[in-house]
Structures are given as C-alpha cells and as structure tokens.
Amino acid sequence: MGFVGLKGGQGSYSEYVVVDAVTGAFPLPASLPVEDAASFFVNPYTAVGILATAKSHGSPGLIHTAAASSLGKMMVKLCAKNKYPLINVVRRKEQAAALKALGAEHVIVTAGDKATWMAELKALTKKLKVTVAFDAVAGEMSGDLLGLLPSRGVCYVYGGLSNQAVGAINPMDLIYRKKEIKGFLLTQWVRKGGMLYTIPRLRTASATVNSGLQKGGWCSSEFVDTTLDGMWDSFLDMYTKSGFTGRKLRIRISQPSTPAKHPELTAATTDEAADGNAASTKVEDHADAAAKEAETTADADAKEAEATAAVKEVEPATVVVKEAEPAAAADTVVSGQE
Numbered sequence: 001m002g003f004v005g006l007k008g009g010q011g012s013y014s015e016y017v018v019v020d021a022v023t024g025a026f027p028l029p030a031s032l033p034v035e036d037a038a039s040f041f042v043n044p045y046t047a048v049g050i051l052a053t054a055k056s057h058g059s060p061g062l063i064h065t066a067a068a069s070s071l072g073k074m075m076v077k078l079c080a081k082n083k084y085p086l087i088n089v090v091r092r093k094e095q096a097a098a099l100k101a102l103g104a105e106h107v108i109v110t111a112g113d114k115a116t117w118m119a120e121l122k123a124l125t126k127k128l129k130v131t132v133a134f135d136a137v138a139g140e141m142s143g144d145l146l147g148l149l150p151s152r153g154v155c156y157v158y159g160g161l162s163n164q165a166v167g168a169i170n171p172m173d174l175i176y177r178k179k180e181i182k183g184f185l186l187t188q189w190v191r192k193g194g195m196l197y198t199i200p201r202l203r204t205a206s207a208t209v210n211s212g213l214q215k216g217g218w219c220s221s222e223f224v225d226t227t228l229d230g231m232w233d234s235f236l237d238m239y240t241k242s243g244f245t246g247r248k249l250r251i252r253i254s255q256p257s258t259p260a261k262h263p264e265l266t267a268a269t270t271d272e273a274a275d276g277n278a279a280s281t282k283v284e285d286h287a288d289a290a291a292k293e294a295e296t297t298a299d300a301d302a303k304e305a306e307a308t309a310a311v312k313e314v315e316p317a318t319v320v321v322k323e324a325e326p327a328a329a330a331d332t333v334v335s336g337q338e
Contacts, residue, residue: 001027005019005020022198022202023187023191026206028213029213035252036214039223040209043219048208049186050064050158050184051084052189052201054084057131059132061128065136066137066159066161068090070246077103078212080103086104088108133149133155136158136160137162138160138164138165139164142169153177155179155180156184225250225252234249235249
C-alpha cells in the first residue's frame with residue numbers, strides 16, 4: 001500500500017499513519033518490491049493526468065516540453081502504449097537520441113536558431129492537428145507554445161524550470177483566437193468534479209499506473225541510491241554536476257545492527273531465565289496438584305449423590321393417618337342417608 005498527503009506531523013517513518021481513504025491510500029501490486037515503489041505517485045499519475053486532460057479537449061495529440069525528464073520518458077512510453085501522438089521538446093541532441101531509443105517518433109531540439117526549431121514545431125503541430133501543450137519550462141516558452149497552437153488551443157503550465165514568469169503571450173491569442181493558458185496540478189486533476197468523479201478516475205489511473213511500475217514498465221523509475229548520512233552530498237552532486245535527468249535519488253535507511261552481547265549480562269540473563277523456568281515449574285506442579293485434588297473431591301461428591309438417590313428409591317411410602325372427624329349436626333344431609 002502506498003500513501004501520500006500525510007497531515008498532522010505524520011511522516012513516512014511512522015509505524016502507523018492516518019490518510020484519506022480515497023485520495024491518500026493507493027493499493028500496489030503484491031509482486032512489486034517496496035523499494036521500487038519509492039516514486040509511485042507524482043510522476044506516473046501526472047503522466048496519466050496529462051494524457052487524460054489532452055484527450056478531454058479532443059486533441060488528437062499533444063506537445064510536451066522538458067521531455068527528457070523522468071516524467072517525459074514516462075510520457076513517451078504511455079503515449080506509445082495508447083498510440084497517441086506526442087511531440088517532445090528537449091534542449092540537447094543527446095536527449096533527443098535517448099528519447100528516440102525509447103520509441104519517441106517526434107522530437108524537437110531547441111538548441112541552435114530559435115526561428116528554425118519554432119518553424120519545425122509549428123509545422124509538426126499543424127500536421128498532427130495538436131491543440132494542447134503541456135509546458136514545464138515557463139518563461140517565453142509558454143507564450144511561444146500558445147502562439148503555435150490553433151484557435152481555441154490550450155497551453156497548460158505545470159512547472160517553472162526557467163525560473164522565469166510566464167511571458168511572451170500575444171494578447172490577440174487570448175482575445176480574438178480564444179486561446180487559453182492554464183495551470184495544471186495533479187491533486188486538482190484528481191479531485192476535479194468532486195467525489196463522484198474522483199473515485200472512478202483514481203481507479204482507472206491506479207490500474208494504468210500499477211501495470212507499469214514493475215522494472216522495465218512504462219512508469220518504472222531509475223534510482224540513484226544513497227544513505228541518510230550521505231543524502232546531502234548525493235543531492236548536491238546531482239544538483240550541481242551529474243543532474244537529475246532520467247533518475248531519482250532514493251534514500252536507503254539501513255536497519256540498526258544487533259548490539260554485541262556482554263558476557264556478564266548474558267550470564268545474568270541466563271540465570272534469570274533459569275530462575276524463571278524453575279518458578280514456572282513450581283507453579284505448574286502446584287496447579288497440577290490442585291487440579292487432582294479438585295477432581296478427587298468431585299468424584300466423592302458424585303458418589304455421595306448416587307448413594308442418596310438409591311436410598312430414596314427404596315424408601316417406603318409415607319402413610320398419613322387422619323383423626324376421625326366429629327359427627328355431623330342433625331340437620332346435615334350425609335351422602336347416602338336421608
């Protein structure tokens with residue numbers, strides 16, 4: 001069972017936690033190792049939410065930026081599984097090669113001349129009749145994507161990797177072409193429409209996610225393992241040097257080793273155990289004696305009861321002799337006499 005959304009000071013190290021039964025607890029496959037479920041929720045369910053949202057707009061495909069991320073790779077696999085066209089936007093050629101190795105068909109690289117890759121992206125968007133984009137970069141990228149989409153197109157912003165505010169939006173796109181720019185948050189998608197829609201939505205999403213969590217599945221994660229003590233150094237290395245692309249930092253908490261047994265304590269413990277066993281034996285002997293005594297008493301009482309019953313069976317009937325009643329008065333009519 002996986003859980004999210006802990007409140008009230010609870011943590012994942014707790015023995016017991018209290019969560020929302022509908023949106024906080026998620027059944028996981030029994031065959032899935034717990035450690036492989038360390039990243040079961042955010043990326044996989046976001047991928048399912050993005051695909052479902054794009055389909056809800058009637059778009060036959062979608063544009064996705066920062067496509068070389070762990071989420072981006074999941075999107076490549078999930079869209080391929082659903083035969084849904086996906087335009088992947090990445091920064092470098094090596095990232096494009098990695099996505100194509102996973103089966104990505106459409107990849108746009110933003111390195112180099114902006115006018116060139118923008119023209120390629122616009123042509124591909126028109127060819128596939130895409131009307132929805134999901135942007136994790138923000139800054140000018142959000143406005144550029146909105147400009148590429150046809151009238152009534154929608155650009156969802158769900159990240160800010162550029163560390164810049166959303167910009168480069170043409171007011172005419174919003175006013176006359178009725179395009180929209182929106183935010184996307186997984187928890188809002190989960191709860192959209194209230195409980196009546198949330199429950200079936202999560203059941204469908206869970207089935208899709210659980211089918212791909214196993215190693216090699218569409219939403220399985222690649223982890224970099226570290227210890228609790230070494231977590232900060234590992235994080236800094238990934239943040240400043242090696243990068244997070246395509247992998248997650250997983251902290252392994254080792255179990256405390258069994259303390260060495262002290263000879264004196266061991267001996268004392270052995271003596272205490274022996275004394276306890278002796279005392280236990282005495283109590284058991286006393287209990288056995290009491291039980292035998294009670295059994296003997298019960299047998300004696302039973303025999304006495306049988307003897308009493310036998311005496312009562314042969315006892316003669318009791319004869320009751322009544323005193324003669326006084327003669328009746330003269331005016332009393334006696335049966336059989338006048």
